[in-house]
Amino acid sequence: MSEIKVFRAEKDDLVELSDFDGTFTNGDCYLVDTGELGKIYVWLGSECSVDEKFLSSVSSTMLDQSRGGLPDIDTIEEGSEPPEFRNLFSRFRVVEGDIPGFLEAPPAETFVKKMYQVAGETFGEVEMAQITVSDDNLDSGNVYLIETLETIFIWIGKGASGMEKFRGNVMARKLRSNRGGRPKVRRIEEGQETDEFRSVFD
Numbered sequence: 001m002s003e004i005k006v007f008r009a010e011k012d013d014l015v016e017l018s019d020f021d022g023t024f025t026n027g028d029c030y031l032v033d034t035g036e037l038g039k040i041y042v043w044l045g046s047e048c049s050v051d052e053k054f055l056s057s058v059s060s061t062m063l064d065q066s067r068g069g070l071p072d073i074d075t076i077e078e079g080s081e082p083p084e085f086r087n088l089f090s091r092f093r094v095v096e097g098d099i100p101g102f103l104e105a106p107p108a109e110t111f112v113k114k115m116y117q118v119a120g121e122t123f124g125e126v127e128m129a130q131i132t133v134s135d136d137n138l139d140s141g142n143v144y145l146i147e148t149l150e151t152i153f154i155w156i157g158k159g160a161s162g163m164e165k166f167r168g169n170v171m172a173r174k175l176r177s178n179r180g181g182r183p184k185v186r187r188i189e190e191g192q193e194t195d196e197f198r199s200v201f202d
Contacts (some may be wrong), residue, residue, distance in 0.1 A: 003035035009052040022089030029056040118143040135201040143168035
């Protein structure tokens with residue numbers, strides 16, 4: 001069915017799978033968006049990781065909210081698929097395998113201050129890109145992450161979209177987890193910058 005979109009949790013993102021043939025891997029999590037049919041499914045493989053479950057679940061909620069909370073969200077565990085879910089695909093099957101989760105990367109031995117731009121308007125379009133660390137790069141229409149040795153700042157522009165705010169929070173969790181949960185996470189709204197935040201750009 002052409003209106004169905006399938007996404008798989010891969011590292012820090014949900015990746016849309018074009019020409020999906022109904023083959024699910026038991027080490028992964030999937031989000032199945034039926035579009036006009038008004039149903040969102042989160043499929044959890046028996047061997048998927050906690051971070052993949054989190055990303056898929058929160059993403060489905062954000063997608064639901066972006067449509068005014070109208071679609072239903074069903075979470076399905078491997079082996080408990082109802083007929084209406086199986087029938088979405090011409091052939092439904094589960095095989096062994098997985099894509100590595102985004103919490104599995106080891107902490108870096110050395111640290112370099114980094115800045116990321118989180119930009120995009122709709123679900124599936126928000127992207128994160130590393131940019132030069134400079135307050136001149138802060139733009140009201142986007143969300144930015146500034147990663148220092150002790151703190152990960154989430155700077156939220158006044159015109160940032162809900163999806164950008166969501167992805168910024170997810171990415172901040174990823175960066176913190178990759179460093180063993182050591183850095184603090186600070187949320188900064190545009191116009192409420194602290195001295196601690198401003199000192200990052202000194």
